[in-house]
Each structure stands twice: as structure tokens, then as C-alpha cells.
Amino acid sequence: MQEALFYEQAQDSEVICHLCNHNCHIKEGGRGICGVRENENGTLYSLVYGRLVSENVDPIEKKPMFHLLPASTSYSIATVGCNFRCLHCQNYQISQYPRMHAGAIPGRLTEAADVVEGAVRQACASISYTYVEPTIFYEFAYDCCVLARGRGGSRGKAAGAGELLRAGARARHQKRLCQQRLHVARGHAPPGPGA
Ligand code: SF4
Numbered sequence: 001m002q003e004a005l006f007y008e009q010a011q012d013s014e015v016i017c018h019l020c021n022h023n024c025h026i027k028e029g030g031r032g033i034c035g036v037r038e039n040e041n042g043t044l045y046s047l048v049y050g051r052l053v054s055e056n057v058d059p060i061e062k063k064p065m066f067h068l069l070p071a072s073t074s075y076s077i078a079t080v081g082c083n084f085r086c087l088h089c090q091n092y093q094i095s096q097y098p099r100m101h102a103g104a105i106p107g108r109l110t111e112a113a114d115v116v117e118g119a120v121r122q123a124c125a126s127i128s129y130t131y132v133e134p135t136i137f138y139e140f141a142y143d144c145c146v147l148a149r150g151r152g153g154s155r156g157k158a159a160g161a162g163e164l165l166r167a168g169a170r171a172r173h174q175k176r177l178c179q180q181r182l183h184v185a186r187g188h189a190p191p192g193p194g195a
Contacts (some may be wrong), residue, residue, distance in 0.1 A: 002045065
């Protein structure tokens with residue numbers, strides 16, 4: 001388990017998660033609305049760090065992006081869990097998995113380096129954090145982005161149906177993820193600071 005980002009400790013071992021606008025107040029032993037962030041002894045953990053349930057090579061046109069690296073492929077990953085409960089969810093088997101299976105967290109334990117390596121090996125021009133609302137596996141997505149940038153490679157993006165990040169987290173998210181977009185496609189210079 002990986003300690004979560006964006007939370008604060010409150011009284012009586014309660015924690016408050018600020019990763020998204022739900023701002024869950026989570027008591028000792030409890031989880032947030034997303035079902036994948038748990039308070040253990042006053043520390044908030046991500047239960048889905050590196051626990052991938054989906055790993056696919058998708059055409060970029062499948063993503064909710066406009067004219068981004070057209071005709072390329074995107075290495076697409078997801079964990080279980082979601083901070084939404086949309087009735088029309090096409091991926092409810094994974095987005096609602098913890099709720100439907102007594103809190104179980106399945107997934108193949110994967111290193112961030114393996115994701116980046118997979119994207120390079122499959123000649124993908126980007127990595128997509130997708131299928132469920134990717135906010136809920138932020139910590140793993142972030143580590144993938146940092147490593148991908150180190151490879152001089154892929155453009156990372158959160159391709160959620162309706163990304164819901166709290167303002168403070170969003171600022172750091174944009175700084176960490178969006179400004180660290182990787183032009184994985186060989187021959188593309190990485191964006192400069194502040195790009
Ligand atoms: S990420 Fe999960 S635990 Fe954190 S505020 Fe959102 S729903 Fe609650």
C-alpha cells in the first residue's frame with residue numbers, strides 16, 4: 001500500500017482526503033466514497049497503487065481528446081474504483097468493483113516502470129489513465145508520468161469521463177502531470193519548463 005497524497009489528519013485518528021471535491025472525512029478503518037483510499041491508524045493509504053485491472057493499447061481517437069497525436073496509439077491503464085456512481089457507466093465492472101465485492105481490491109501488481117516499458121515496447125505515443133475516473137489512482141499515475149518523462153517519452157494524460165479534482169489538488173496535478181507531459185513519440189522534444 002502506498003500512503004496517499006492530498007490528505008490531512010484530524011481529531012480522533014480521522015483523516016480528510018482532499019484529492020477530489022468529495023473531501024471525504026474518513027474515520028479509522030474506513031474508506032472514502034471511491035472505495036480505494038483507506039484510513040489506517042490515522043494514515044490514508046491508496047489501496048490501488050500499482051494494482052492494474054486493465055492494460056490496453058487503444059487508438060488515441062477513443063479518448064476524449066481533440067486532435068491530440070492523431071492516428072497514434074495510447075497505452076491505457078486503470079485500477080478498480082471510482083469517485084462517481086454514474087448509472088450509465090460502461091465500465092461499472094471495474095469502476096464499482098469494491099462496492100460490488102465487499103471492498104475487494106483486485107489487480108495485477110505492477111511497477112510504474114513496467115507501464116512505461118510497456119508503452120515504449122508497444123510503440124505508443126502516450127499513456128492514458130482511463131476507464132475509471134483516474135483521479136482515484138493519482139499517486140500511481142504520477143509516478144508513471146515522472147518515469148515516462150525520464151525516458152524522454154510519452155505524453156501522459158488523465159482521460160477520465162469527468163475528472164473531479166479539488167482545486168488545490170488540481171493545481172498540483174497540473175504542475176506535476178500536465179506540465180510533465182511527455183512527448184514519447186521519438187523526435188519530439190519534451191516541452192520546456194512551464195509548457
Ligand atoms: S479521492 Fe476518494 S477518498 Fe478522496 S475525497 Fe475523493 S472520493 Fe473521497
